Amino acid sequence: MENPHEQVQINILSRILSNVERLNQSVSTLNQELANINRKNNNLEIMGQICENYHNSIQFNLDTTGNRKPPL
Amino acid sequence: MEQIDQEITLQLQRIDSNLNHCFAKISREIIPCVEKYGSVCDELVDSVSHLAGLFRGTGDVALQGQENVISESQPAEKTEDVEDGINADVDTLETNSTNDSTRQRRKRKVSLLLQQEYGSSSPREEEEDYVAEEGTLPSVAVLKFNTGNNNINPYDDNGGDEA
Numbered sequence: 439m440e441n442p443h444e445q446v447q448i449n450i451l452s453r454i455l456s457n458v459e460r461l462n463q464s465v466s467t468l469n470q471e472l473a474n475i476n477r478k479n480n481n482l483e484i485m486g487q488i489c490e491n492y493h494n495s496i497q498f499n500l501d502t503t504g505n506r507k508p509p510l
Numbered sequence: 511m512e513q514i515d516q517e518i519t520l521q522l523q524r525i526d527s528n529l530n531h532c533f534a535k536i537s538r539e540i541i542p543c544v545e546k547y548g549s550v551c552d553e554l555v556d557s558v559s560h561l562a563g564l565f566r567g568t569g570d571v572a573l574q575g576q577e578n579v580i581s582e583s584q585p586a587e588k589t590e591d592v593e594d595g596i597n598a599d600v601d602t603l604e605t606n607s608t609n610d611s612t613r614q615r616r617k618r619k620v621s622l623l624l625q626q627e628y629g630s631s632s633p634r635e636e637e638e639d640y641v642a643e644e645g646t647l648p649s650v651a652v653l654k655f656n657t658g659n660n661n662i663n664p665y666d667d668n669g670g671d672e673a
Contacts, residue, residue, distance in 0.1 A: 443516070446519050447518060447519055450522040451522065454529060461529060464537045468544065478551055482555055
């Protein structure tokens with residue numbers, strides 16, 4: 439008597455399995471892409487730090503030599 | 511029992527629908543968005559790379575003068591020990607043959623030291639240091655891109671990574 443329900447449930451379970459499999463695949467590709475982007479962004483981060491340090495040092499030097507001019 | 515079975519089936523159906531919805535959302539919205547973000551970041555890197563070349567050039571040109579400056583100046587800061595260590599390393603490195611790896615190590619130590627000093631924006635009234643620093647800072651960053659190679663070409667290697 440329970441058979442029809444069980445069969446339906448088994449069908450749904452198999453669909454769930456396949457969906458979960460696809461989901462895992464897509465999530466892993468997402469993770470890969472994000473890792474790639476993160477790797478590329480490390481260089482950008484360093485570049486930003488370089489520019490920031492350059493800015494700080496140039497400000498200090500201008501202040502020290504007295505060449506700092508107000509914004510136009 | 512019947513009711514329970516029906517509810518079980520209903521819940522399973524809901525679970526399946528939710529999972530499907532998540533998968534569709536991810537594959538339709540998020541991955542293309544992330545790809546666009548990646549392309550924009552690549553454009554950013556390309557536009558910034560010319561600045562990095564400028565800094566690299568100043569670093570490579572001013573390196574000889576930089577070692578003399580560092581050996582001469584010994585301020586009473588917390589980086590003093592580091593400087594002494596670097597002076598010793600520089601001397602030992604100079605006695606050895608000037609390989610590219612030793613040059614790299616020297617550059618790294620020098621620029622690390624300068625980055626510490628200028629990263630904390632401590633006052634230093636020597637323009638030579640400043641000029642050399644702006645070159646060595648990017649060189650250390652540039653060297654971080656390439657830990658194994660001798661030539662400082664991070665963006666070419668990053669292109670290699672992307673490929």
